[in-house]
Amino acid sequence: xxxxxxxxxxxxxxxxxxxxxxxxxxxxxxxxxxxxxxxxxxxxxxxxxxxxxxxxxxxxxxxxxxxxxxxxxxxxxxxxxxxxxxxxxxxxxxxxxxxxxxxxxxxxxxxxxxxxxxxxxxxxxxxxxxxxxxxxxxxxxxxxxxxxxxxxxxxxxxxxxxxxxxxxxxxxxxxxxxxxxxxxxxxxxxxxxx
Amino acid sequence: xxxxxxxxxxxxxxxxxxxxxxxxxxxxxxxxxxxxxxxxxxxxxxxxxxxxxxxxxxxxxxxxxxxxxxxxxxxxxxxxxxxxxxxxxxxxxxxxxxxxxxxxxxxxxxxxxxxxxxxxxxxxxxxxxxxxxxxxxxxxxxxxxxxxxxxxxxxxxxxxxxxxxxxxxxxxxxxxxxxxxxxxxxxxxxxxxx
DNA sequence: GTCTATATACAGATAGAC
DNA sequence: GTCTATCTGTATATAGAC
Numbered sequence: 001x002x003x004x005x006x007x008x009x010x011x012x013x014x015x016x017x018x019x020x021x022x023x024x025x026x027x028x029x030x031x032x033x034x035x036x037x038x039x040x041x042x043x044x045x046x047x048x049x050x051x052x053x054x055x056x057x058x059x060x061x062x063x064x065x066x067x068x069x070x071x072x073x074x075x076x077x078x079x080x081x082x083x084x085x086x087x088x089x090x091x092x093x094x095x096x097x098x099x100x101x102x103x104x105x106x107x108x109x110x111x112x113x114x115x116x117x118x119x120x121x122x123x124x125x126x127x128x129x130x131x132x133x134x135x136x137x138x139x140x141x142x143x144x145x146x147x148x149x150x151x152x153x154x155x156x157x158x159x160x161x162x163x164x165x166x167x168x169x170x171x172x173x174x175x176x177x178x179x180x181x182x183x184x185x186x187x188x189x190x191x192x193x194x
Numbered sequence: 195x196x197x198x199x200x201x202x203x204x205x206x207x208x209x210x211x212x213x214x215x216x217x218x219x220x221x222x223x224x225x226x227x228x229x230x231x232x233x234x235x236x237x238x239x240x241x242x243x244x245x246x247x248x249x250x251x252x253x254x255x256x257x258x259x260x261x262x263x264x265x266x267x268x269x270x271x272x273x274x275x276x277x278x279x280x281x282x283x284x285x286x287x288x289x290x291x292x293x294x295x296x297x298x299x300x301x302x303x304x305x306x307x308x309x310x311x312x313x314x315x316x317x318x319x320x321x322x323x324x325x326x327x328x329x330x331x332x333x334x335x336x337x338x339x340x341x342x343x344x345x346x347x348x349x350x351x352x353x354x355x356x357x358x359x360x361x362x363x364x365x366x367x368x369x370x371x372x373x374x375x376x377x378x379x380x381x382x383x384x385x386x387x388x
Numbered sequence: 389g390t391c392t393a394t395a396t397a398c399a400g401a402t403a404g405a406c
Numbered sequence: 407g408t409c410t411a412t413c414t415g416t417a418t419a420t421a422g423a424c
Contacts, residue, residue, distance in 0.1 A: 005407080023217035024302065027400060037409060042401060060356075097301070103352050104298045107291070108218065110355040121360040138385075143361055143371070144378035148346045150353070155345025158297050158352060161304040162254075166315040167337055177337070184338035191332075191385035199389080221418065231391060236419060395420070402413075 006044050008034040013055050018101045022052050022108070056105055056112055062091070063102050064116070068123050077131035081149070081189050082182075084124065088153045089182055100158045121146065138192045145192075152185045200238050202228040207249050212295045216246050216302070250299050250306055256285070257296050258310070262317050271325035275343070275383050276376075278318065282347045283376055294352045315340065332386045339386075346379045 003011075012034035016025045027048055031038040045051040067087035071080050092099065106113055128142035156163060156178055164174040197205075206228035210219045221242055225232040239245040261281035265274050286293065300307055322336040350357060350372055358368040 020302070021215065021217060021298070023215060026398095028398095038400090039402080039410085040408070043407075046401095048400065064360075100298055100301050103356065104215070104294055106355040107294050108214070110359075113355060113359040116359065118360055118362060140381055141374070141378050144375065145382075147350055147353075147357060148379070148382060151345040151349025152342045154353070155349050156341055158301075159341075159344070159348070161300040161307060162297065163341060165304075165307045165310065166258075166312055168312060180335070181338065184335050185342070187334055188339075188342060188382065188386070192382070220416095222416095232418095233392085233420080234390070237389075240419095242418065389424105391422105391424075393421085393423100395418105397417085397419100399416080400414090403411085404409100405411100406407105406409075 005034075005036060005040060008036060009041060009044055009051075010055070013051055014059070017052060017055050018059070018097050021101065021104060022048075025052075053112065056102070057115070059098060060102055060106075060112070060116060062095070063098055064120055066120070068120050071123075071127070076193075077127065077136050078186075078190065078193050080127055082186060085149065085153060085182055085185050085189075088150070089178075092153065092157050093178065096157050096160065099154050103158065135194060138194060140192060149185070149189070152188070153181070156181060199228075199230060199234060202230060203235060203238055203245075204249070207245055208253070211246060211249050212253070212289075212291050215295065215298060216242075219246075247306065250296070251309070253292060254296055254300075254306070254310060256289070257292055258314055260314070262314050265321070270387075271321065271330050272380075272384065272387050274321055276380060279343065279347060279376055279379050279383075282344070283372075286347065286351050287372065290351050290354065293348050297352065329388060332388060334386060343379070343383070346382070347375070350375060 009030070012030045016030045016033055020026075020029070025048075027041055028038055030051075031041055041048075041051065045054070067084050070083050070087065075083070124146055125142045128137065128140075128145055131137040132139055132142070160174065164171070164177075167174075167177070169177060203224065206224045210224045210227055214220075214223070219242075221235055222232055224245075225235055235242075235245065239248070261278050264277050264281065269277070318340055319336045322331065322334075322339055325331040326333055326336070354368065358365070358371075361368075361371070363371060
């Protein structure tokens, strides 16, 4: 029932920034959404810029694949792929507007990325390399494969308006399309496994 | 040597809108870029909104695959894939910031999409369906395959800041990475061909 | 068509009472 | 901590001289 003012601001700011972007967001919109006074935003966070940085940093960390922990050593490479794709698609289905927000924000201000850890990517690339050495996987470039996997997951979300229009799908039909996505991505990835 | 004022405005507006987005763009920046007076923007285009609509519509049309005309009936499906991927990646390498601009803009204002033709997508999906019937291609969902192809092409561009950081690549190294992209996408697509 | 000057609106941010 | 009132800058847009 009780939410602190600071927490209310953060939740409202997430919603407004993710929806409207930094330049499109209004401090008044955030205050309205949080049902508090506009002056409180500055009392707690000093400036729009500072509030935004905090929201963006938090969201980027959620956006990066945190699935690495789930992966077990005994899994086959295909099972690992499935864990990554599945975990990622689930997060995206819960936060469909998140990727376009993050990608656009980092384009306009890449400095924020410097504090981000690279272990997740390195870990996944390591798995792929090992699977190739084992003969478990066909010879492909690990970095390109990882980018392809992420692209296949993320693109239908960042391109939702244009893709649903081009495919002639209503919002409901496009949701259904997204739900079939995992199976279709895995069909492609299976072809790479020996 | 001679460029009409209207043309100078359009070129400047393309540059500024694509770089900064609608909300981030300033009419003064466009005027400076075009080396004309700010009042001229309103004389020729009435409002920022109208100028933006015109730029965005033009850019979306360039963004959609116009490669369909190149495709010949005698080509194998793999050659058709290669034509699409190659044409698309070339356009992207010449306009690296275009996709993030269009995708973000259509997210904020999807109405603009209504005037866009769907033939390009339908044409490509038709080719894929036919190839499956012929036994030329493994059984995959044509719509998903098309979205996967586009995602593999576009994602490395829209995610450039985050991907180059995660892979630990400098700008030059990332450019090289992008230049190898075609080969790696085709490696994946080849596995789908019988 | 092109300029200068200005109108109008609204954004982020702060001062100060309670 | 929370509010109202207000400051200050700057954005889009227009009026009107040339």
